[in-house]
Amino acid sequence: MKIALVAPGPIPANTANSIQVMKMAQAVAGLGHTLRVFVPGEDPRLAWRALAAHYGLSGEFEIEWLPSHAWERGYGFTWRAVRAAGEWGADAIYTRLPQAAAIAGQRGQPTIFELHDMPSGTMGPWLLRLFLRSQGARKLVVNTKYLQEKIAARYPIPKQAEFIVLASNGVDLQRYAELPSPAAARKELGLGKMFTAGYTGHLYKGRGISFIIDLARRLPKILFLLVGGRDADVAARRHQAEGLLNVRFVGFVPNSDLPRYQAACDVLLMPYGRQVAGSSGSDIAAYTNPLKMFEYLAAGRPILTSDLPILREVLNEENAIILPDQDLESWVSALAGLQGSQTQRDALSAAARKTSAEYSWEKRAQRVFHGLNG
Numbered sequence: 001m002k003i004a005l006v007a008p009g010p011i012p013a014n015t016a017n018s019i020q021v022m023k024m025a026q027a028v029a030g031l032g033h034t035l036r037v038f039v040p041g042e043d044p045r046l047a048w049r050a051l052a053a054h055y056g057l058s059g060e061f062e063i064e065w066l067p068s069h070a071w072e073r074g075y076g077f078t079w080r081a082v083r084a085a086g087e088w089g090a091d092a093i094y095t096r097l098p099q100a101a102a103i104a105g106q107r108g109q110p111t112i113f114e115l116h117d118m119p120s121g122t123m124g125p126w127l128l129r130l131f132l133r134s135q136g137a138r139k140l141v142v143n144t145k146y147l148q149e150k151i152a153a154r155y156p157i158p159k160q161a162e163f164i165v166l167a168s169n170g171v172d173l174q175r176y177a178e179l180p181s182p183a184a185a186r187k188e189l190g191l192g193k194m195f196t197a198g199y200t201g202h203l204y205k206g207r208g209i210s211f212i213i214d215l216a217r218r219l220p221k222i223l224f225l226l227v228g229g230r231d232a233d234v235a236a237r238r239h240q241a242e243g244l245l246n247v248r249f250v251g252f253v254p255n256s257d258l259p260r261y262q263a264a265c266d267v268l269l270m271p272y273g274r275q276v277a278g279s280s281g282s283d284i285a286a287y288t289n290p291l292k293m294f295e296y297l298a299a300g301r302p303i304l305t306s307d308l309p310i311l312r313e314v315l316n317e318e319n320a321i322i323l324p325d326q327d328l329e330s331w332v333s334a335l336a337g338l339q340g341s342q343t344q345r346d347a348l349s350a351a352a353r354k355t356s357a358e359y360s361w362e363k364r365a366q367r368v369f370h371g372l373n374g
Contacts, residue, residue, distance in 0.1 A: 001372070002034045004085035006078070006095035006104075010041045011063065012054045014230070014252055015279045016202070016291050020169060021096065022055040027170070027365035028094070029061040036088060037061065038081040040068030056172060056255035074099050082107065092138065092372060098127040105134030112368065114141040117287040118150055125155075132156060141165045141368055143289040145313055167368055168314060169289050170361040175259050176298035185264035194223035194246070195339050197304075198265030200258060201292045203229035203237055204278070206285065208271025208306065211326060213240055215271075216247045218332050222339065227261045228252055262299040266345065267338050270296070270305040273325055286310060297356035302338055302348035304331065314359075319351040 005028065007021050021037075029035040043065040052058070066084065068077035078099040085093050085104070092110040095101050101113035111131070119125045131137055132155060140163060142148045148166050157163060179185070186192060203209050209226070216224045227250040229237070234251045241247040253261060262268060270293065276285040288310055296303050297319065305311055306325035315322060321338075323330045338345055 001091040001369075002036075002089055003028055003369075004081075004088065004090035004093045005035060005037045006081045006085070006093060006097055006100040007037055007039045008095070008097040011037070011039045011065075012044065012046065012051060017096070017279065019055060019255060019291060022057065023170065023172070023361050024094075024365060024368075025061055026055075026057050026059050027361035028369070029059055030362055031365055031369065033369070035061045036085075036090070037063045038084060039063055039065045040074075040077040040081075041065055053254045053256045056175060056258065058172075058174075078103055082109065085109070093136075094368075098124060098131070101137075102127040102130040102134070105131045105136035108135045110138050110372070111136045112139045112141060112372070113137070114143075114368075115147070115151070116143055116289070117147065117284060118154075120282075128155060132158060137163075138372060139163060139165050139368070141167055143168050144287060144310055146310055147287050162371060165368055165370075167364045168359060169291055169294055170359045170364040171291075171294035171298045171356060173298055173356065173360045176295075176300070176356070179259060179263040179299060182264055182266045182301075185260055189260060189264055191225065191248070191264055192223065194221065196223045196225050196265045197267045197269055197335060198225040198227065198262060198301075199269045199271075200227040200262055200295070201229075201290070202279070203233040204276075204281075206273040206276035206283075208269070208273060208325075209237055210240065211271045211273075211328070211331075212269060213237075213244065213247060214328055215331055215335065216241065216244050218328065219335060220246055222246060222335060223248065225261070225265060226250065227258070258295065259299065262295060262301065265299075265301055267335065268292075268296040268299065268301045268303050270303065270311070271325065271331070272306040272308055272311075274308075276308075289313075294356065294359050297352040297359070300349040300353040300356075302345050303352060304334055304338075314355070319348065319355045321348070 066080045082104045093104045094112045096114045104111040119128045224247045234249050275283045278284040303320040307322045
């Protein structure tokens with residue numbers, strides 16, 4: 001099939017949304033579909049090798065940049081992308097952009113709309129309803145069971161079989177297949193020999209970065225490695241951790257390098273708070289399905305995570321240590337226990353790898369496109 005993927009934002013970008021879109025693009029192309037990704041903005045004129053390194057991609061697919069202006073509020077780009085997809089002869093449109101799903105569906109173009117949280121404001125619910133009652137609506141993809149239940153309770157879902165598809169985010173398993181040991185990875189990266197607890201991702205509010213710094217104060221013999229974040233956020237957090245020799249901020253690294261940094265950690269951390277800011281600043285705690293969770297599992301390192309209900313759709317007491325958020329004593333005790341027990345670390349690592357096998361991007365793409373006809 002010819003699949004037109006209408007991206008919700010610029011490419012390249014450092015957001016999780018951007019990474020998720022490009023990972024799914026690679027997976028869709030990997031299934032043998034002919035793919036073209038339509039992107040808002042100007043072509044950055046990057047060589048494919050640079051774009052592939054930024055996103056950690058191994059396969060190549062076609063990308064077309066289309067004009068987009070802030071005053072159009074996404075609708076100008078949407079019309080251009082939907083029209084271009086039709087002119088290209090797309091058999092289906094796949095998108096996370098609500099405007100694109102609604103307009104393509106209303107035009108009768110077979111459309112798959114992927115949704116990661118509840119529609120908000122005035123336009124969000126209206127656009128979803130417009131899509132759901134459109135002739136072109138084929139599937140609604142959600143990435144958590146909780147969201148699936150909320151959508152089904154609030155919106156009129158078409159009766160066709162398998163219209164709502166539950167598909168959690170995924171991971172490139174092949175990139176995690178032969179990781180070096182923590183000690184070997186640290187040597188490669190020049191990170192020293194200390195037992196290391198790592199965090200990868202943005203440093204937004206609610207991600208537990210201040211909490212990690214508090215852990216570092218209590219556990220001076222553990223190195224706390226933080227990878228990712230915007231330059232301004234990294235600078236602010238470095239200032240917050242000033243004087244702590246066992247905290248290291250690396251800043252943003254290309255996705256292609258990320259597995260090496262995760263491999264360098266003996267333990268990986270997800271100390272989320274009860275409110276978690278996304279890239280837009282909105283609270284995503286109820287719906288989050290973080291990419292790092294699947295990467296951590298594939299890395300085969302013990303995971304320490306806050307006990308958010310949504311994370312228990314994937315994590316449990318066998319493949320992670322689940323702790324109360326902001327309970328410093330519990331986290332200190334758990335980290336110290338892991339530092340002293342190779343047996344416990346090995347058991348958690350094995351369970352994590354076993355879980356990750358169910359969450360490849362390829363399996364996700366198969367689930368999304370199963371049974372779809374042009």
